[in-house]
Amino acid sequence: MRVITILALFAVVYIASALASAHSAEEQIFARWMQEHTKSYATEEFGHRWAVWRDNHRFIEAHNRQPNKTFTLAMNQFGDLTDHEFRQLYLGQHISNIEKETKTKIDTTEANTVGLPANFDWGWKGAVAPIKNQGSCGAGWAFAAAAATESANYLKGGRRLVSLSEQNLIDCSSGRPYGNSGCSGGSADRAFEYIINNRGVDTEASYPYQADLGVCRYNATNAGGSIVNYTQTTSGDDNSLLQAVAAQPVAVGFDASDPTFRWYSGGVYGGGACSTTRLNHAMVVVGWGVEVVSTYHLTYWTVKNSWGTSWGEHGFVRVSRGSGDNTCGIATAASYPSA
Helix, strand or coil: CHHHHHHHHHHHHHHHHHHHHHHHHHHHHHHHHHHHCCCCCCHHHHHHHHHHHHHHHHHHHHHHCCCCCCEEECCCCCCCCCHHHHHHHHCCEECCCCCCCCCCCCCCCHHHHCCCCCCEEHHHHCCCCCCCECCCCCCHHHHHHHHHHHHHHHHHHCCCCCCECHHHHHHHCECCCCCECHHHEECHHHHHHHHHHCCCEEECCCCCCCCCCCCCCCCHHHEEECCCEEEECCCCCHHHHHHHHHHCCEEEEECCCCHHHHCEEEEEECCCCCCCCCCCEEEEEEEEEEEEECCEEEEEEEEECCECCCCCECCEEEEECCCCCCHHHCCCCEEEEEC
């Protein structure tokens, strides 16, 4: 009986020691994360942020322990934010695209994609500008519009990529008559309408990013790119999107509200509890490909995001692609400009 009591006591001490050690290890990781991201908190806030980070860290670890997953998660710059805070700061309502009275009709039959390579990326052609960081401003729509316009102008001229001003689009296409909402959301189509009507968009160098809505100060003499029209793909049709991406990079809406997308670090993202209609972010599809995992062939879109290079695969995400998939609404509101 005494032996059993002693063994039980040792077990309690061992478990307590293991729990304390695990807690200490998490605290050390949190401290390194704070240092890496230059974070500091007031005394009264520290406990709250530590608890939020710890819960996020455990969510990531639990996902990565799951078998047969197609993508992995990792802690990043968003670590001390709750889901609600993240959505408020980094996502914005995707305002409905303008339905054009006349637009190019895309034949969505599969015959029009026969002969396309299994893997393709416009970055291989030099048509994709470096990753940018929108910061705590839900203006992914402006970054998507600027990136698609940069690529369209490059493909027309074939010389060099000119970085265009997202701030110009935020300041000048928000409110009437275009209807975007600055850091609270918008759509690439409405930004395209602005660029067409104003014969261009300013360069990043002459109209730098401020991550906030300001007064419009566009100067046509500083325009770094222009477009004459834009085309909307067939809503929800992956094949229509594939045909469009075969011609040039395409701006797309996306539901990025599922926590797994926030922490995405690599692999083929298969979505989570996301919608194909309630879009809150925008990115640019720059290619497609196939990845062989065990006996599975995973087809995907290669997508350029605007959350910096420390997120995802150096700023990019591979999103699951398949006939009728429309993962997280990636094909719901897609469009591309003509320079």
